[in-house]
Amino acid sequence: MRRVDRTSIAAPQSLEPGGAGPDERKKAADHRTDPDPKKKAFKYKAYKGADVRLALETLFHGKCAYCEAPYAAMMPVDIEHYRPKGAVAEDDTHEGYWWLAMAWDNLLPSCIDCNRKREQRLFRVSANLADLAAATKPVRLQAGKKDSFPLAATGTRARDETGDVTAEHALLLDPCRDDPARFLCYSFDPAHPAGLIVPTGAPGDAERGAVSIQIFGLNRQRLVEDRTRLLRRLEFLGDMAIDLAASIARLEEPAAKDAIAGTPAEGVSTRLRLLRDRTLQELKAATDERSPYASMASAWLDAFKARLAPPPTAAP
Template identity: 50%
Template structure:
């Protein structure tokens, strides 16, 4: 999960225009919920085509929660951050129905993050075989929405006064609450505040099942591929340190190309990029320092082009 600026994509017209599907639906919903015993309403405005397109533009076709690409293999679930049809554990709450077509309450989600399922969950120290042998547990958001303090129960309630434990990456930076420890598998854990796990990180991981088996395996494959590229870049730079002339230029070219590939894997629109950044940031920073030192040394020997002629590696590593 990574921070996303919602303001960079314009709200869909169907939800914001005075005569759009969203405002029209909200008017009907208000009439429906005037009956204090009314339950259920057939919300549909959030399914408009321009909503799906805006979601795709904002998150690059990725799940807002787990960063998996999902649009190529399954339809996007337009997820209601504050659930529209009820709140699990609060029988008297009819859901945040008034936000069903509110752009600020919508996120793109894969099916497994959004819906309740029985899945195997990896724990720190486990190997792949251990995860496969574990018992499934029920995870997925569904109508879960735990908060601290008082909950808004109607349109006049102050949702901004709530303190949700589930991280919305357009409102709260996940990097401040989630950690990526070195392990056999690519697991995410809550950051620790002294001896206590961060409550937002812990709730988000547990609710969404961010360490579910298939997801952990996919992240681990991406991390392994990135580590191979990193090793190739380190080797190319090591070799370059003892070469000169055309051989030096070829080694630096390979280094540049490898770093560009690594930079692409860490780009915001790529899957699991927050995880890769967390794992690779320090080593990439160290490589950049070595690269600059080598370039400065060889420039003084006239062995590499002047500044401005080969900036690919620095651009890739600084991105």
């Protein structure tokens, strides 16, 4: 999950005043007060507009807001409500956040695996990155957000449009309001790359991380396997960059330069330098916000730089 600035693009016109959104909100309010016992469930349409879909795809670069998997060429996308519009799984007396059904800041693009609750194959891991033995075999568990919206024990749930949603203390992470790096981290072992996500931070932060991992299914088998393939590629490119840098250094030693002067090997170090730079560019490209799993690639690159940093010099 990656932090996204929703203000970087304009809200879709259909959800702004004068558009379909405000009009539909009024109709939804009227429907709720209609005493007819035979009335059918209200059908929301405004959030399904083409301009809303395009805005979300642009904002998240065609990736799921929760798992960062690219959906544009692989799977259908659900226009997901962060606060569910029709029901709340954790509170069977709550009728959903209907007044936010067409609110721009409540809409996110989600892949069907993150959004639709069903049995999935998940890796179960704890916050202890050194203990991943229990995660070697996936187990079948229910995952997918659907109508889930759990709150911390200190939260007070808003029950209508007059409620204060900021007092709810939501446990699920919102990539447009939260910095996921504060709550989630990745398992980076160069010898055994595994694209597993674990909760991190202070107890309250770790709780939000753990709940989000479970409900969104962020450690489902195919997702972890896909992230692991990226990690292995990053490790390969990182090792190649290190080896190329070492070869260049050896070729540019005075004795080596004298030995190959005037031979076809004289330009090898220049060609190796170009290859090293292209390798580093590939590593950097993986961290671009348009790339799949960019948050993981960025965290890996930070860890890779830390591994290359010289150890601190001991004080005399």
